[in-house]
Amino acid sequence: MRAAVVERYGGPEMVRLREVDEPVVGDGDVLVRVEATTVGPTDGTNRSGRPAFGRLYFGLARPKHPVLGYDFVGVVERVGPGARRFALGDRVYGTLAPTPGAHAELVRVAEDGVIAPIPAGLDAAGAVSLLDAFFTAIPFLRDGARLRAGQTVLVNGASGSVGSAAVQYAKHLGATVVGVCSTGNVELVGSLGADQVIDYTRDDFAAASDRYDVIFDAVGKRSFRECRSALTPDGIYLSTVPTLPVLLRSRRARSADTGRRAGILFTGLRSIADKTSDLAVIGELATTGAIRPVIDRIVPFDAIAEAHRRVDSGHKVGNVVVAVSEAPRGTEVGS
Ligand SMILES: NC(=O)c1ccc[n+]([C@@H]2O[C@H](COP(=O)([O-])OP(=O)(O)OC[C@H]3O[C@@H](n4cnc5c(N)ncnc54)[C@H](OP(=O)(O)O)[C@@H]3O)[C@@H](O)[C@H]2O)c1
Missing domain, CATH: 3.40.50.720 (NAD(P)-binding Rossmann-like Domain)
Structure with a gap:
């Protein structure tokens, strides 16, 4: 599968699309084919190593986790032994935080992790923009x-x-x-x-x-x-x-x-239980129309460095979405 990989700290040009091994799906896991993810300021720190104290967390000499990104929306493509909550073809969204890895075509998620069906009425870009x-x-x-x-x-x-x-x-x-x-x-x-x-x-x-x-x-x-x-x-x-x-x-x-x-x-850093309960709150608020996503722009996966550039500007409007597999729709408000 393809993933956006950052092997050394630096500018947006350090982000490269590479072929990497697919995640191994274990007991109680699901494999999600990612439709969209986001790039945010935390990815900017993880990529640049700045401010320097961020390296205490992300890795002293180079990023500990070369595939960045936390939030995902996509389709369940494989279901591991013992996993019961989701079926093949389910459309789901969630977060891998605090461990990155969502800037990839496939993510492995424990089914008792922070993952849920996407709220009715939202497209992929909208759903992923609600998360962080x-x-x-x-x-x-x-x-x-x-x-x-x-x-x-x-x-x-x-x-x-x-x-x-x-x-x-x-x-x-x-x-x-x-x-x-x-x-x-x-x-x-x-x-x-x-x-x-x-x-x-x-x-x-x-x-x-x-x-x-x-x-x-x-x-x-x-x-x-x-x-x-x-x-x-x-x-x-x-x-x-x-x-x-x-x-x-x-x-x-x-x-x-x-x-x-x-x-x-x-x-x-909050617990999986706390985040899961907030994911339910987010889903309910989105379904009732109490909240809506704000999307700065949607960038294709092979232009993910552009998404990092926009985030580094410090002036994005709402969220910068990366379309990993297919155009995930959404209305862009950024200039
Ligand atoms: N503590 C935590 O748990 C936690 C969790 C998530 C995120 N964060 C941090 O939260 C921060 C915000 O994240 P984000 O994704 O919301 O940032 P963001 O979307 O990149 O913020 C960009 C916005 O900031 C506005 N802005 C820039 N300079 C400003 C100023 N001087 N006064 C007022 N507004 C200004 C810009 O508006 P204009 O273009 O109009 O200036 C722009 O719309 C980041 O530092 C992130 O690392 C912390």
């Missing part, structure tokens, strides 16, 4: 922020993958949502349900005082120090990007549950 976005936004807002109806949440980076999901999920929870993005994305963020959209090229949300119960910096661009006074007295700042001050404050936040707080989660 909502697997991140849901735990941050529900578990980290404990966001409730009636509260006000600000989402910084509201046009990105995680940010666009956070706007939708926060709205679903009944919060008042303020999204922050640049001029070209204001309309999109409003269409996702934001009650107010702040254009960061014109206004600074952090200049507000005592306004937000939750500030979710989905792109890690503003520090807790900068955002602190914009929080209500018991407000919480959460960032997706680890910095030393946030890591230290996150530890303290667990013991002191009052006052302005800061925190971080590492959602890819």
Whole structure:
């Protein structure tokens, strides 16, 4: 089978399509022929080895796992002995996180792993675009922020993958949502349900005082120090990007549950049970139309380096999808 392989750290040109051995399907496994996957910032770090502390996790000298990518959508092509949940031809989606390997024509997935039938009404590009976005936004807002109806949440980076999901999920929870993005994305963020959209090229949300119960910096661009006074007295700042001050404050936040707080989660490291239960939540929200995928662009498998380039720009809109086997449809909103 073909897979996108990264043998040495470097730029997008380090990603090459190669013939590799097919995965071995064991007891309780299914083999999925991948229709589509995504490239995200974590793949960018895994490919480039930057920031350098990422190498502690991804491999000191070279990527430990040369095939990157976590999320997949596709068709069950083989069923291992003892596997009962899925049958040949089932259309499924899921994630291999925290171990990559989805940038390939075939993936082996334990049937009791994070895998489910794709929600009705979604095509492959749409289904795969929900995964990293909502697997991140849901735990941050529900578990980290404990966001409730009636509260006000600000989402910084509201046009990105995680940010666009956070706007939708926060709205679903009944919060008042303020999204922050640049001029070209204001309309999109409003269409996702934001009650107010702040254009960061014109206004600074952090200049507000005592306004937000939750500030979710989905792109890690503003520090807790900068955002602190914009929080209500018991407000919480959460960032997706680890910095030393946030890591230290996150530890303290667990013991002191009052006052302005800061925190971080590492959602890819959550248990299979937690992710499986969130996959059910994602499926239900998508089926009822409460959430929708946001797709920047769909790139053919043999142009996957282009997908990495777009992700490296830091300005993708929603998700960059890679069509591995066939054109997976979906509406592209990126420029
Ligand atoms: N902690 C965790 O468990 C976890 C899990 C998943 C992801 N992450 C991390 O979360 C981050 C976000 O991932 P993602 O896929 O959502 O990113 P992304 O889609 O690449 O983010 C791109 C978006 O960021 C916006 N942006 C860029 N500069 C900005 C600024 N100064 N202010 C506000 N918005 C700005 C861009 O909007 P404009 O073009 O309008 O500027 C663009 O739409 C990544 O660092 C990723 O590694 C962490």
